Amino acid sequence: MKGDFEPKITAFCCEHSGLLSANMAVESRFVFSNDVQMIRVPCSGKIEAIHIMKALEEGDGVAVFACHKEACQFLRGNLRAEARVSSIKEILKEIGVEEERVQMYYLAPSNGIKFAQLLRVFYENLKKLGPNVGRKVG
Amino acid sequence: MKSGSNLEKVLEAGHFAVTAELGPPKGADAEVISKKTDILKDCVDAVNITDCQTAVVRMSSIAAAAILVSKGLEPIIQMTCRDRNRIAIQSDLLGASALGIKNLLCLTGDHQKFGNHPQSKNVFDLDSIQLIKMIKDMRDEKKFQCGEEIEVEPRFFVGAAENPFSDPFEYRALRLAKKVEAGIDFVQTQIVYNVEKFAKWMEMVRELGLHKKVYILAGVAPLKSVGMAKYMKSCVPGMDVPNEVIERMVAVGKEGAKEEGKNICVDIIEQVKKIKGIAGVHIMAVEWEEVVSGIVEKAGFLPRPKASG
Amino acid sequence: MIIGERKPIQEVLGMIAEHDKILIAGCGTCVAICMAGGDKEVSILASAIKLARNKEEKSIQILEQTPLRQCEWEFVDELKDKIETCDAVLSMACGIGVQTLVERFPKAVVYPAVNTTFLGLPEEQGVWSERCGACGNCVLDKTGGICPIVRCSKSLLNGPCGGSQDGKCEIDSEVDCGWQLIYDRLKTLGKLDNLTDILPAKDWSTSRDGGPRKMVREDMKL
Structure with missing residues (x-):
């Protein structure tokens, strides 16, 4: 059944990098799964741990697209996001859910190809992992 | 005489005292104590029996000391503040005195984190200075710590340890002064490798006139190997091993290490002996007790004085 | 203030293994400031428990509420209605909060989800140390x-x-x-x-x- 499985992905996109790249990817028709919910954030640092957890309750994986390490418009927002993502990974490890279901990616503002590639890799990984067993039943 | 112990008599008579250290076994084997007693007998004036040193469970200091007493070697029991509250300490000391033990060294105690039961609860009801004061009051005022009277008081020759090499350095002599004020009769120092720094500390001790109030025994310990020297330098808090000492150990290679360790020990003894106010040495060779007689002989301390009276 | 730290989730899951409906009660004072048991931590723990229980195909219903303080009667009274509808309460307050709930709601089963560690201060963001x-x-x-x-x-x-x-x-x-x-x-x-x-x-x-x-x-x- 894994072959038919279409993972439900939430992608948090910083509007200074991830979102711009995502738009380019769409415009350039780099195809990716329809089942990606894009959430625009003013900075990856705006994403709280609970947002990621809630997305996991409803889906199979969460990707955070943030600016490159030194390039955050708010200086340390992406580092905060990174710390939160690793705290979520710790929680997932504790409860025995694959930590790969949450990933942090760093992007330049106008890199549609890279965005599509990263999302593709994430999608393929989730396909291999199969459905999130912690996801809400029903 | 405060206790009438051999150590007290030797020091009172003005002899340069020599003490050693004996680590009780990690088991109930009395034979180990007897053997070590035979090794140390006749080459030292008294022997410290450690109290669960580095917080590792071993046979009790007082019980092991009782074996020494029965074999005619004088023990100095050690008492730390780590494992007993004031009730247990006083009770144990009444018992120790009843068993014929006459010397006592008061210590704070290594933290249990270093030992084999790091999850245990520590006590530290008293600190070492309060412990000294309590024991002095038991002996001289015939009073328990609570103020109640003691009918037959325990009579100990009371000592403390002091580490001239730990920090804050400027406070170390003052801390000894507090111990003197609290009521010690003698002090054994941390192992001296850095004689220069030790001499500096002694200068401060003399400025406070402490050498006239208590007997100061310098701690020494023979090194077994370069590894031991390096370990002590970097891993033992409050231990100062100068590079020259390590270089001497390196120079002689593996085969000569033990012999050179002894030589360094004797050299240090000779140097500290010349420092004004030093009344003796305390040779710490735990689990290497057989080396002590050689060091004592080489340093010219044999035969040990027969204390009279 | 009182410093605390969330218990390992597996330990918490063990406590509530038999329950199907619980209230996670936070505290808005000390443990909220030290980020161990405030409303944010309550919601994250709730979410983690849901994921873990779904994984075991033993879903659980979780209510959440964080009164301003869990160590005073008038504040914990706010929890009354929710406590009455739940099998058990998972308290994310310090040990005082847990016991306040036990005393105020004698029929409720209350478990601690936080280890109370010490009385201290935040030396800097994310670093706490003992003072008293x-x-x-x-x-x-x-x-x-x-x-x-x-x-x-x-x-x-x-x-x-x-x-x-x-x-x-x-x-x-x-x-x-x-x-x-x-x-x-x-x-x-x-x-x-x-x-x-x-x-x-x-x-x-x-x-x-x-x-x-x-x-x-x-x-x-x-």
């Missing part, structure tokens, strides 16, 4: 305002032990020697003389050693 042992007999006047009871690993009252080296404690090179701090502080204050006085054996009866403590103030009673 609640010994009931403060000596800060004699030690330059630095507590020897909790900042010295051995609670010594008469100066540093022989394990003080380069300002650090023998137990850990990351831990400051409390007595070095006291020494430096008294030196700055020109009060090094304080260190020559012998502090007598401490009366620990005001501390935990004296048994459970209680204070009654007739003037404050209604």
